[in-house]
Amino acid sequence: MLLFTAMTFATVVTNSRFEWRVVGSYLFEIRILKGIGVSVGMTAITMALSLVFGTAVALMRTGRARLLALASAGFIWVFRSIPMLVQLLFWYNLAALFPTLSLGIPWGPRFVTFDSNALIGPLSAAVIGLTLHQTAYIAELIRSGLLSVPSGQWQAAAALGMTPTQTFFRIVAPQAARVIVPPMGNEVISLLKATSLVSVISLSDLLYSVQLIYAKNFQTVPLLIVAALWYMTITGFLGFLQHRLERRLSRQHMPAAKTNGSSL
């Protein structure tokens, strides 16, 4: 196994067709760095939005209101079923379906009318598509976290006179977080990689920037390596953050870990 790894490594390093020189010259190229900015920015915005919406959908799904629970189950089913790529293309081509979007009363007067193409550019199409998809996944994650907190916790807090909002933020959420954070880290990493799909709607993320460059100079493999190295770097950093957060949570909420720490 070790030998195999060493052989692969040697082949990759010595094969001149990998063009490591080209890789080096493009690694910090301005277009590449801008592309990274777009990829990371999109990941951050999508993650923030889908955390908020995902929590709302999860609360609706676990709540007592039947209609809301049904609606959120439907939402999760729809947006988890449609592949991300299909969604991105769909939102990008929305203009074909509805050339204009307007606010007004159905069949009545319209107050404002927008040109769909102007309103939904590649960036908003990407954010909408990614967010809807991610919200559906995160809602399920948060739901499982909420269900991991025994109902006795809600009851004890209610009996003490705490409101449902206080109970959620002070009692339930901190306990659910312990269950949610590890898979959530994986979600962020998957999302970062999924943003590369937006290259199909010509949004200049990391992958599309790379594609634009190798379309002109035909250095396809070296430039794909540049992209791969950057995805690896960012994922490594995110993994590090995830590890730190998990450790902090376990120290805060798991007395066992706390005792171990102080006895060391």
Added chain:
Amino acid sequence: MNDTSHGQNPREEADYIPHSDLLVSLRDIRKSFRGTEVLHGVTFEIRRGETVCLIGPSGSGKSTLLRCVNHLEAPDEGLVLVGGRPIGYRHSGEHLVELGSRELAVQRASMGMVFQSFNLFPHLTARENIAEAPRRVLKLSKEEANARAEQLMARVGLADRLDSYPDKLSGGQQQRVAIARALAMRPEVMLFDEPTSALDPEMVQEVLTVIRDLARDGMTMLIVTHEMRFAMDVADRVVFMDHGRIVEQGPPQQLISAPAHERTRAFLSKVMS
């Protein structure tokens, strides 16, 4: 510190209030689960400072009745009054209107509850468990709430475990923290739902001792229990329930040594042997 807070404590004055003073009143409570009625119109009352033990076979509706008092279960019919106020509702002219969660929370703050499975908050220390509700609900400062926690932990004999997390405490200790947590809200009435049923036998006494002290201090209490000896010892009145109805009630000596009903006799002979 200890002295002043004791002086303000309403339950210290309970002994001077005549026992005819009604605190909790349940009127014709009915409750069904999935079409099966488990409470068939239960009516009874608790006077201020009184300790009432609710006994009966499992499935008789005792716990459901207890949970109706603070509206953890909403009765299908009937009304619970605590201090004259309808629980879960407010008067609107002739009618009663259901309360929102916020208003209901205010009512619940005046009732303490202790659960069979303790239900301490596992991510908080004993001190934080006790101080949380006084801080968030009563809006006490952190210092005031912590002082209350320290005083109550001393009262339940756990002054040295303030910084322990629940999973580092034995069952008996956890239940004592849970009692302290409920007392921190200075409740008018304490509700106990089988407080010793989940405990190992050697830990039952330490919890019962704390409850006995509360009874002696004049706390108004409704206790669902299987501990007959404890009920005889601590209760001013024992209520026997079976199949969702109160079969009979009376002073513990009378009810336990000379039950009037056959069902009470049958139940007692089973649990006393």
